[in-house]
Amino acid sequence: xxxxxxxxxxxxAIVDVLAAVEDQFLLTHNIAKGxxxxxxxxxxxxxxxxxxxxxxxxxxxxxxxMAGLASLGARxxxxxxxxxxxxxxxxxxxxxxxxxxxxxxxADAGPSTACCLIAVTPDGERSMNTYLGAAxxxxxxxxxxxxxxxxxxxxxxxxxxxxxxxxxxxLAAIKTAKGCGTKVAFTLSDPFLMGRYRDEFxxxxxxxxxxxxxxxxxxxxxxxxxFDDVLQALRARNLIAAMxxxxxxxxxxxxxxxxxxxxxPVARVVDTTGAGDQFAAGFLYGLTHDMGLAECGRxxxxxxxxxxxxxxxxxxxxxxxxxxx
Numbered sequence: 001x002x003x004x005x006x007x008x009x010x011x012x013a014i015v016d017v018l019a020a021v022e023d024q025f026l027l028t029h030n031i032a033k034g035x036x037x038x039x040x041x042x043x044x045x046x047x048x049x050x051x052x053x054x055x056x057x058x059x060x061x062x063x064x065x066m067a068g069l070a071s072l073g074a075r076x077x078x079x080x081x082x083x084x085x086x087x088x089x090x091x092x093x094x095x096x097x098x099x100x101x102x103x104x105x106x107a108d109a110g111p112s113t114a115c116c117l118i119a120v121t122p123d124g125e126r127s128m129n130t131y132l133g134a135a136x137x138x139x140x141x142x143x144x145x146x147x148x149x150x151x152x153x154x155x156x157x158x159x160x161x162x163x164x165x166x167x168x169x170x171l172a173a174i175k176t177a178k179g180c181g182t183k184v185a186f187t188l189s190d191p192f193l194m195g196r197y198r199d200e201f202x203x204x205x206x207x208x209x210x211x212x213x214x215x216x217x218x219x220x221x222x223x224x225x226x227f228d229d230v231l232q233a234l235r236a237r238n239l240i241a242a243m244x245x246x247x248x249x250x251x252x253x254x255x256x257x258x259x260x261x262x263x264x265p266v267a268r269v270v271d272t273t274g275a276g277d278q279f280a281a282g283f284l285y286g287l288t289h290d291m292g293l294a295e296c297g298r299x300x301x302x303x304x305x306x307x308x309x310x311x312x313x314x315x316x317x318x319x320x321x322x323x324x325x
């Protein structure tokens with residue numbers, strides 16, 4: 001049966017504010033390197049003022065993945081809440097300009113549109129400081145069952161667990177998907193989330209068809225030290241696990257089937273923001289277009305390599321052309 005969308009994504013609608021900084025900037029402003037830290041609106045304003053020549057682009061983990069899917073030629077639909085303010089209007093326009101369907105109604109009151117202040121150090125590492133704002137207000141009313149039923153897969157970011165209403169909406173979306181034969185993909189998003197929701201995520205595995213994680217997230221989920229122990233823990237799970245390992249490439253596992261895929265070459269790592277998001281885009285494109293798991297991993301690696309070669313979390317060239325699709 002043909003469906004309207006390849007993927008419907010559920011995530012925090014965030015405007016990314018990126019700036020190149022030195023490591024001393026992180027120390028001066030008490031920023032934890034290489035992770036995502038939740039902040040309030042006052043802290044967001046302070047960091048924005050401290051940034052030199054900041055660049056604003058529509059972002060958010062899942063939204064970045066949906067933009068990557070569109071660049072590959074997929075039919076995508078995104079659900080996430082913004083406020084009707086300057087950043088919210090910019091986010092809507094940016095999403096639609098990529099070709100992604102975006103119909104979540106903006107809020108007329110309440111918190112301002114979410115933003116993520118991303119400090120990028122010379123080693124390409126990104127340190128994210130996120131004000132969730134209106135994204136926290138995403139709820140059950142924003143989950144459209146017809147869109148889920150008309151999608152080959154839904155894709156949910158783990159960051160939504162930090163917003164109770166959004167977590168409730170995500171769980172409802174998973175239930176709907178399971179009832180209509182739509183595949184469920186989920187990304188762990190950040191190793192620090194395991195400290196808050198590890199037990200919940202472990203319980204969630206039984207409802208997933210695809211799990212995305214980087215090596216550190218996967219180790220934290222299963223509370224193990226070695227990557228081989230992660231693979232052993234996943235062997236009994238009835239799902240596809242797509243795990244990234246930075247320059248070591250990725251490992252795709254489904255029961256006894258395991259594929260190790262090399263990282264795609266890149267001349268210079270400029271900014272690792274969005275690498276995992278774009279890996280998920282390439283992989284989901286392959287999966288929804290009947291490609292084998294190894295080829296899905298190859299497309300994911302290609303998309304990740306493109307995005308780390310420049311600032312920003314979204315492709316700057318057509319991934320469809322780059323992949324020869």
